[in-house]
Amino acid sequence: MMRCAKCGAELKKGAVYCSRCGQEVQVVSDLSVLEEDYLRSLVEDKNSADYGDGEDGYSEKDREFLRMREEKKEERRLAQKKKKRRRRLILVIIVIAAVVAVIFGFLRYRQNHSVEYLLSQAQTEYSQKDYKGAESYLDRVLALDEDNIDALLLYAKIYAAEKDYDAAEELYLYLIELDSSNIEAWQGLLELYDAQGLYDRILELMEEVTDEDILELFGDFVVTAPEISVESGSYSEYFTVEITAEEKNLSIYYTLDGSTPTEDDTLYTEPVEINEQGVITLTAVCIDRDGKYSEAVCAVYRISLEAPDQPTVYPSGGTFTVPTTVVVTVPAGTTVYYTWSNTTPTSSSTRYTGPITIPEGNNILSLVAIDEYGMSSSVLKCNYIYYPSSSTSTETDSDTEDDTAAGDSADTGSADETDADAGSSTDTESADSE
Numbered sequence: 001m002m003r004c005a006k007c008g009a010e011l012k013k014g015a016v017y018c019s020r021c022g023q024e025v026q027v028v029s030d031l032s033v034l035e036e037d038y039l040r041s042l043v044e045d046k047n048s049a050d051y052g053d054g055e056d057g058y059s060e061k062d063r064e065f066l067r068m069r070e071e072k073k074e075e076r077r078l079a080q081k082k083k084k085r086r087r088r089l090i091l092v093i094i095v096i097a098a099v100v101a102v103i104f105g106f107l108r109y110r111q112n113h114s115v116e117y118l119l120s121q122a123q124t125e126y127s128q129k130d131y132k133g134a135e136s137y138l139d140r141v142l143a144l145d146e147d148n149i150d151a152l153l154l155y156a157k158i159y160a161a162e163k164d165y166d167a168a169e170e171l172y173l174y175l176i177e178l179d180s181s182n183i184e185a186w187q188g189l190l191e192l193y194d195a196q197g198l199y200d201r202i203l204e205l206m207e208e209v210t211d212e213d214i215l216e217l218f219g220d221f222v223v224t225a226p227e228i229s230v231e232s233g234s235y236s237e238y239f240t241v242e243i244t245a246e247e248k249n250l251s252i253y254y255t256l257d258g259s260t261p262t263e264d265d266t267l268y269t270e271p272v273e274i275n276e277q278g279v280i281t282l283t284a285v286c287i288d289r290d291g292k293y294s295e296a297v298c299a300v301y302r303i304s305l306e307a308p309d310q311p312t313v314y315p316s317g318g319t320f321t322v323p324t325t326v327v328v329t330v331p332a333g334t335t336v337y338y339t340w341s342n343t344t345p346t347s348s349s350t351r352y353t354g355p356i357t358i359p360e361g362n363n364i365l366s367l368v369a370i371d372e373y374g375m376s377s378s379v380l381k382c383n384y385i386y387y388p389s390s391s392t393s394t395e396t397d398s399d400t401e402d403d404t405a406a407g408d409s410a411d412t413g414s415a416d417e418t419d420a421d422a423g424s425s426t427d428t429e430s431a432d433s434e
Contacts, residue, residue: 199293240271254284321389325355334369
């Protein structure tokens, strides 16, 4: 398309003057200099009278030129259009590239500031023992998630590596409070106590745990528990208890008040005597050479001794006019003590060893049986009144002495039999007890 150089109006094909302003045609185009010169000469020739032989006043050569010029103009138009498209495409590509770059930068920023990325960087720093570097990443994680389990676990490990045991313990306990089934937190806490030799704390923790998976962790930090020979129960006698350990080179410590034993308590070297009434709680642990403790085991004994039976006597009291002796039957496993002063006999009183001669006058015989545990029977009291009769014929001293000797001999024999019976009874009870 051609336009007037003065007013810009569209020119008809082959026009020499502008139909709007009458200005001589001056073509505005992208033609080369040669083409412009040729076109100008063509316009001048057309104004001459003898120009061309065709109806439109153009020669064939001119027509070919004009046709080629139009083709070139079309080619240039298409080229410009293609160039514009290319520019538009490049602009779109640039915009897309910019958007992609922005998105990529945003994603990269998010990645570099995500919890997963920060944790991985912290772990890398920790593995290289750059604890300060690891802490800087962990601080950023905790700023995003203050109770992030993985970050807190790694922080606790850093504290332990730096031997800040109090901070590590506090953090592990907090983690267990957040998640009581967290294996890593329990494992870390046990390793922390093991490093410090705090096996009493390990045992205290073990008593609180019921989760089987957690309890399995303690196997690496405690030794085999001891065994107690006498089971818990109620008993009416005293006895001894043996404590044994399956493994060698283990020391056994025990207490009798229910407290958990430590190396400051009694070292087991011989059977433990249970020789008190009431509730006795025997607790024992094993300790190896490294100071590791076993789980504490205990047995509870309720000791309630029964008082022995009263002794029996013959005669059991009465009034007598002739010399008489009292024979005592001693309960098995006991010793009998007596007094004539109407006082309560004790183990410090006169011990019964044979028939007792009734003294002259009105007397009270008090007897008590005391067993091997010091338990006393109830006191037996018998009243004996002995006054020699004045109506009895006086006999010679020799006859009296003979009669008395004969009587003493008979009484002694009776007493011996009684002691023999008592001894036999005692032996029988002891054998049953064993």
